[in-house]
Each structure stands twice: as C-alpha cells, then as structure tokens.
Amino acid sequence: MVLHVYNTLSGMEEVFEPFNPPLVKMYVCGPTVYDETHLGHARTYVAFDVIRRTLECLGYDVFYVQNITDIDDKIINRAERDGVTAGEVAERYTETYFRDMDALGVRRADVHPKVTEHIEDIIEAVARLIDMGFAYEADGNVYFDVSKFKGYGKLSKVSVEELRAGARVEPDPLKRNPADFALWKREERKGVSWRSPWGYGRPGWHIECSVMSMKYLGLRIDIHGGGQDLIFPHHENEIAQSESLTGTSPFVKYWLHTGYLTIEGEKMSKSLGNYVTVQEVLRRHNAGAVRLFLLSTHYRSPIDFTWERLEAAEKNLEYLLNTLGRIESELRQAEDKTGEREVEVHAKLSSAVRGFISSLEDDFSTSTALRYVYQAARDVNSYLNVEDKPDRGVLERGLRMLARACGVMGVAWGRESAAAPEMVEKLVKIIVEVRSEARRRKDWKLADELRSKLRDAGVILEDRGDKTTWRINR
Missing domain, CATH: 1.10.10 (Arc Repressor Mutant, subunit A)
Incomplete structure (x- = not known):
C-alpha cells in the first residue's frame, strides 16, 4: 500500500506524491502568542507532529516550518490590559507555548520564523502585489483585490458573490469590494508599527504566512496544515497572495486540516471561555496519556474532551508501558526456541505491524493504528502468561514493534537499560x-x-x- 492523504483542496483522498521526493516541505500555521496554550491548540500540533513522524518512518525527509505570530490585535489588546509592551506579551507566551509543546513531546519545527523578524520581507511582498495590480492602497492601508485573482474560493468553496453580499467578512468603507482583505494595516502607535511606503503600520495576518513560507520553503509546498477554522479566510487568502506573487500554481499540493476539539459538542475556544490549558491537563495526566487521547480520533474528525476519556487514555498508556517493561524483564531469562505457540505469536505480530503501517498510510489514521498496537501488546502478554521460558525472538520482535509504535506516536517510554x-x-x-x-x-x-x-x-x-x-x- 502507498500513502494516501485527504486534500481539502480536492475534497478527496489522493496518493501522496511530493514535488521532489524524498523531500517533503511542510508548513503549519503556528500560534498567535497572547495567552496560555489550550488543549484545542495541542490537538493540531500533536496531529502534525505525528504526521511528520509518520512521514519520516515511511522514509521521507521532512523540512518543517511553523511560524510564530508575534504581532496581532489580540497581542496588542493583551499588552494594554496588562500594562506591558506587545513585545513582552509575545515573548512571554512564546516561551509558554514551547514549554507546553516540549512537555507534550511535540518536536520543534526545523524553523520557527517570527512575524516581527520578517517585516521588510512582508513590505516588499505587499509592494510587489501593488505593482502587479493585485492590491491597492487606501488611507495608509493596503488591500488585496480578490476580483483580480480568478481562483479565489477554490479551497474553501466560498463564492465571491457571497462575500460581496457582506457575509463572512468584516465591513470596511475603504475597501473597493467587501471581500477584499488587508495586507497592511495603518497603525501609528509606537512599538507596534513599522515605517512603510504607505506610512506607519503593521502586516495583515494572511500575508505573514505567505511571505515566511516562501522564504524558507520556496515557491511550492508539499503540505500546508492547520486547524479547519483556518480554511477560510486565512488559507484561502494565502493561496490568492502566494499564487499572485509567484505566478506558480499550485502554491500547495496537499492541504491538511484538523478537526475541532470540543467540549459538550462546542469548539474549545478562548473567546467562548470553554477551554482547558495544556498545563492544567498535564498537572493531572501524563503527557503520553494526553497524546493517546488526542490520537484516539482521526485528525480530521472532531474529538470531544472529557476527563473520563483522559482517564481511559492513562490506563491504555499504563498497559502499554507495563507491557514494554515486562518484555524487557522477561528477556533476561529468555531462550531460543520455536514451537507452535511461537509461530502463532510471530504471525500475530506480523499482522499487527502490517495493520499499523497500513492504517497510517490511510490518511494518518492513528485511531486505527493504535488498535493494532494494543492488540500486539495483548498478544505478547497472553504469550508470557503461559510461557515460563519465553522465546527471545518473539520478545525482541514484540519489543521492536511496540517501541516503533511509541516512536511514531511520540509516546516516551525509554529503555530499561537507561x-x-x-x-x-x-x-x-x-x-x-x-x-x-x-x-x-x-x-x-x-x-x-x-x-x-x-x-x-x-x-x-x-x-x-x-x-x-x-x-x-x-
């Protein structure tokens, strides 16, 4: 079997064929750093951490970029509320974001570019869009003219006519059309503005990711990801900007989006006040258990948070780690033998390995893959329950399979020798x-x-x- 991924752009599963295999260029929209990281954020970043690990397990060389949005209305508002600078807010919550992701075993990207470190690049891109006729200046602001990009709406399936009617966009009398979006915002407050050809201001949200992705990954990306709430307007606008700037289409070959993490069926969100921070969860549960909970549902599907589900994940983790410990312990007195029972267990482990890999090759289906992992653990335990002198080959194979699964899922277990x-x-x-x-x-x-x-x-x-x-x- 070969890897298939669900592409939001086409609305179907496709065979995964990167532009220049084995290299895979992957960009995932990172956090806007104005508050503590909650479990809804973690759902997305753990999912893409496992997608990265899976690709590496399958032999790909992944170059992963994840940005940090360190200037934004929310950051400015938080700074004014706390009586500090926007830079201090961004620095504080960038640190807490990395602290939380490190604690969850989420590997850092190869590059974590920050918006404030790429202002000149952004200004240059905005100026080029104006020169090319895709954007216009109005009273110190710069807007992208969606009527000039014929493919607008191809990702989100949102019609320009719907946007022109005023739905799903912010009204602004300076825009030529309601659907147009800001590339550069007029801003005169000190500490949150930069000099530009259009006066002092700061970048619009969407242009940031276009500029940083192109700087580090080039004109075309294999995978671009984020939460499903970013499909429109953020990712739709990224396509318009990037493909207008470069004349290259597609800007992204595969668009991957995670489903919502919900509480009682409602999206976990700071604006709704129904969120649980990563730190709160980690005070009560092992990081491995949190990952198993988040991976127990396919990344594109919604997952409802309950403390009971985390308790169940904790038990699954304990069973898995105890099995690994038991195998290592039994290996000290294992023998070399081959009987009917050993042949049977080898066959079961082979089936589990095939099922595990084929599940991941089916659009990174971690929920199905984990079922094969737990079954392999049960098969090994059942064997050890009836064998006083187990076979070394069976145990080593079981250990390899479970250790490999832990590595792909990002569940730390360590070697007993360590x-x-x-x-x-x-x-x-x-x-x-x-x-x-x-x-x-x-x-x-x-x-x-x-x-x-x-x-x-x-x-x-x-x-x-x-x-x-x-x-x-x-």
Missing part, C-alpha cells in the same frame, strides 16, 4: 535473590517487606510460581 544502569541492575538482582531464598524458607514477613521496599523505590516484582521477575515502574 533507567537501570548495570550497577543498579546487579543490586536489584541481589535483593531479589535474597527475597527468593526467604520465600523458600517460608519467611513471608521478610519477603513481603523486601517487596514493599522495592516497590517504594520504583521496582515492581512479579512472582510466578518459584520464579520472580522485576521491572522499573514508569
């Missing part, structure tokens, strides 16, 4: 031997006391008949 250095391992073995001798003498008090002390230290013992295995509790 958590338990050689000296620690030797000491634990000595204590386990002392306890085993106590059990043979029927000194249950000492055996229970040693088990309890090891548990307090993070070492879990499992007795099966006269054999004891141990693992580090994660």
Whole structure:
C-alpha cells in the first residue's frame, strides 16, 4: 500500500506524491502568542507532529516550518490590559507555548520564523502585489483585490458573490469590494508599527504566512496544515497572495486540516471561555496519556474532551508501558526456541505491524493504528502468561514493534537499560535473590517487606510460581 492523504483542496483522498521526493516541505500555521496554550491548540500540533513522524518512518525527509505570530490585535489588546509592551506579551507566551509543546513531546519545527523578524520581507511582498495590480492602497492601508485573482474560493468553496453580499467578512468603507482583505494595516502607535511606503503600520495576518513560507520553503509546498477554522479566510487568502506573487500554481499540493476539539459538542475556544490549558491537563495526566487521547480520533474528525476519556487514555498508556517493561524483564531469562505457540505469536505480530503501517498510510489514521498496537501488546502478554521460558525472538520482535509504535506516536517510554544502569541492575538482582531464598524458607514477613521496599523505590516484582521477575515502574 502507498500513502494516501485527504486534500481539502480536492475534497478527496489522493496518493501522496511530493514535488521532489524524498523531500517533503511542510508548513503549519503556528500560534498567535497572547495567552496560555489550550488543549484545542495541542490537538493540531500533536496531529502534525505525528504526521511528520509518520512521514519520516515511511522514509521521507521532512523540512518543517511553523511560524510564530508575534504581532496581532489580540497581542496588542493583551499588552494594554496588562500594562506591558506587545513585545513582552509575545515573548512571554512564546516561551509558554514551547514549554507546553516540549512537555507534550511535540518536536520543534526545523524553523520557527517570527512575524516581527520578517517585516521588510512582508513590505516588499505587499509592494510587489501593488505593482502587479493585485492590491491597492487606501488611507495608509493596503488591500488585496480578490476580483483580480480568478481562483479565489477554490479551497474553501466560498463564492465571491457571497462575500460581496457582506457575509463572512468584516465591513470596511475603504475597501473597493467587501471581500477584499488587508495586507497592511495603518497603525501609528509606537512599538507596534513599522515605517512603510504607505506610512506607519503593521502586516495583515494572511500575508505573514505567505511571505515566511516562501522564504524558507520556496515557491511550492508539499503540505500546508492547520486547524479547519483556518480554511477560510486565512488559507484561502494565502493561496490568492502566494499564487499572485509567484505566478506558480499550485502554491500547495496537499492541504491538511484538523478537526475541532470540543467540549459538550462546542469548539474549545478562548473567546467562548470553554477551554482547558495544556498545563492544567498535564498537572493531572501524563503527557503520553494526553497524546493517546488526542490520537484516539482521526485528525480530521472532531474529538470531544472529557476527563473520563483522559482517564481511559492513562490506563491504555499504563498497559502499554507495563507491557514494554515486562518484555524487557522477561528477556533476561529468555531462550531460543520455536514451537507452535511461537509461530502463532510471530504471525500475530506480523499482522499487527502490517495493520499499523497500513492504517497510517490511510490518511494518518492513528485511531486505527493504535488498535493494532494494543492488540500486539495483548498478544505478547497472553504469550508470557503461559510461557515460563519465553522465546527471545518473539520478545525482541514484540519489543521492536511496540517501541516503533511509541516512536511514531511520540509516546516516551525509554529503555530499561537507561533507567537501570548495570550497577543498579546487579543490586536489584541481589535483593531479589535474597527475597527468593526467604520465600523458600517460608519467611513471608521478610519477603513481603523486601517487596514493599522495592516497590517504594520504583521496582515492581512479579512472582510466578518459584520464579520472580522485576521491572522499573514508569
């Protein structure tokens, strides 16, 4: 099977064929940094983190750019409310954004360009659009004339006639047409404006991403992503600006958009006040559990937030990590053998691997892929429950499969060899031997006391008949 992705532009799944394989150029719209990051934001960034990891797993070389919008009306309003500068607000919440994404295991993009560091590039692009006849100046503002771009509406399927009637756009008497949008906004307040050929001002939202994506990724992008709320007007306007500037179409080959994270069926949003911050969630749950929750639904579908669903994800994470720990523990006394039971487990693991990869190749279907991961974990546990001396090959294969899945899903688990250095391992073995001798003498008090002390230290013992295995509790 080959990778298929759903393209918002065509409205259907397509075979993924980047412009210059194995290179994949990917741009995802980043945060506007004026407040704490909430779980709705995390839904999008975790999804594209896994899309990136999947592409790399499939052999692609991903060059990933994600911008930071560090000047905007919301940032200015927050600065005025807090009695600080817009720059201070942007710096503070850029730091908290990266703190939260790092905590969730979201790998940083190759480049995180900031709007304020690209003002000259933006001014140059706006001036070119005016010279080419796609934009016009009005009282210190510059607007894009949508009537000059014949393909306007092809992404969102919004008609220009609808926009001209005044629907879905902000009214502005300076515009020639209601559908026109701002490339440059007149602004005279100090600290939030820059000198331009049209007077002091600042960039419009849409032109920022066009300019930064072209600067770092060139005229054409393989994947452009973001939340579905960005389809219109932001991504629609990006297409108009970029393709007008370059004369190259398509500007983006595959448009990917995430569904909403909702609370009781309503989009999680700061404006609605129904949001939960990433920090609040991480105070109560492991980052791996949060990721498993967010990945339990296909990235294009809405996912409803409840604390109960996070509890279920926490249990799934615990089961997965315990399975990995159990495999590593059992490998210490594994043997090399091949019987009917081993052949059966190998076949089940092969099927799980195929299912896992084919699910990801089906438009990055993490929800289906995770079902194969959990099934593989159950198959390995069932095997270990009946085998006193398990086969090394089965365990190593199960470990590889589950570790690979954790890597693609971004779930940190670590190697027990890293958590338990050689000296620690030797000491634990000595204590386990002392306890085993106590059990043979029927000194249950000492055996229970040693088990309890090891548990307090993070070492879990499992007795099966006269054999004891141990693992580090994660």
